[in-house]
Amino acid sequence: MIDIKNCPSLLTEGFDTYSPKAIRLLFDGKKVSHRLDFNIDEFRSSGDIVDAMHRISVSGVQEKFPAIIENGKIRISLDKERSTYILKPAPWDRTLQARMQIPLNEHLTMQIASQVYGIQTAANGLCFTKDGQAVYITKRFDVLLDGSKLLMEDFAAVVGRNEQADGTHFKYSGCYEDIAIAIRKNVSAWMVDMERFFELVVFNYIYANDDDHLKNFALIQQGLDYRLAPAYDLLNTSLHIQGDDFGLDGGLSPEIEKSDVYDNTGHPCRIDFERFGERIGLMKSRIKRVLDKYMLLPEKTSTLVEHSFLNDKMKRYYLRIVNERISGFQRASE
Incomplete structure (x- = not known):
């Protein structure tokens, strides 16, 4: 036990x-x-x-x-x-x-x-x-205390991806800009939720959640409006399987010019996320506020890893993976 x-x-x-x-x-x-x-x-x-x-x-x-x-x-x-x-x-x-x-x-x-x-x-x-x-x-955040259920749709449904039309791997089809466009279209307070979505994309990259596909983001109805649902299904997938940097085949957006770092190493750095943030309509000051938080490993992260129920080998591996992602994120593009 x-x-x-x-x-x-x-x-x-x-x-x-x-x-x-x-x-x-x-x-x-x-x-x-x-x-x-x-x-x-x-x-x-x-x-x-x-x-x-x-x-x-x-x-x-x-x-x-x-x-x-x-x-x-x-x-x-x-x-x-x-x-x-x-x-x-x-x-x-x-x-x-x-x-x-x-x-x-x-x-x-x-x-x-x-x-x-x-x-x-x-x-x-x-x-x-x-x-x-x-x-x-x-x-379950879609079920209230009185037992009623809130309407919720993942972004595979929101952007119209399904197995019949897009094949077995439909949930990996597209890019994160597709989700951003859908947020802007379906959420009245889209600027607030766009920043939440942007940070979640950054977090997933830094913490090696390489399976963050369309079904791992959702809209949930609140009153008469839809909002971005709370985050779920977050985990460091690199502990268990080797994958790409992003869960979606198209990455951040095919419309964004990749940094020299991204072109040379195959991995994005901070400037790539800055360009993505601007592409989806966020102000530079808000982009900076989010990205600054991911430039170093917070002490609180190390504490939570130590207090976690992972075995000692996995704790070390977890921190090593995140530190490697942060190191790449810090690279300066020419």
């Missing part, structure tokens, strides 16, 4: 379960056990697995299980229940490097985004099966 010395949500030192602040943010003030009453493999072997996965993801490819809180316990929701949480265990695919660390990676990366950079994220944490397996848990 894993030895818990830090809050399995906010990673605050000195807690052997969820801290009071985490209970407020993640569980609306209700005391909840971090221990599950079942093992993931037990649930996988039941006949309910396919139905449960399809209630979250129509494709059924990504393992996401709907959950609710009942009597201070986290459990899988039944077919007719409105789930308020999503559970994500380590994936089945044994070809993924260090796959059992993936829930821990996602939890850490989400906490860094929120605590270090102030990025709006889905509330999240870790819980643990009877045999000690870590499972990522995230609160």
Whole structure:
């Protein structure tokens, strides 16, 4: 059984379960056990697995299980229940490097985004099966306390990409400017959300989230308007698989002239993101405010990595990858 010395949500030192602040943010003030009453493999072997996965993801490819809180316990929701949480265990695919660390990676990366950079994220944490397996848990921000559900569309749907028209890898088709154009078209307060989106693109690059595709960004209805949804599915993918710098095939935008650094090394630097920010309509002062935050590794990031549930080898690897990205980001173009 894993030895818990830090809050399995906010990673605050000195807690052997969820801290009071985490209970407020993640569980609306209700005391909840971090221990599950079942093992993931037990649930996988039941006949309910396919139905449960399809209630979250129509494709059924990504393992996401709907959950609710009942009597201070986290459990899988039944077919007719409105789930308020999503559970994500380590994936089945044994070809993924260090796959059992993936829930821990996602939890850490989400906490860094929120605590270090102030990025709006889905509330999240870790819980643990009877045999000690870590499972990522995230609160559904599209379901309200009264059980009503907000309308939400990911950007694959917003920009009109689908498997029938664009093939199996449709969610990787296009560039980040496509999302920016859709934000400007669909969000009244587009300038605010454009800056949020811009920072999320920068964060994903620096923290090596190379799988940030169209379905990992979404619009959510608030009142009569749509806004950019809180960030979700953030993780350092380079810990597990070697990919490109960006999740979308077209990168930032094919309309932007690449820096000399980008041309020579194949990796973008700060000026490429400056040009992208200007391209999507942000003021230079706001672009600078965002980019300045990513020029050095914040001490808070190192602290959260140390307090995380990753093993020691993965902690070192995580920081090395981020420092390498920052070093490339700092390169000056001629």
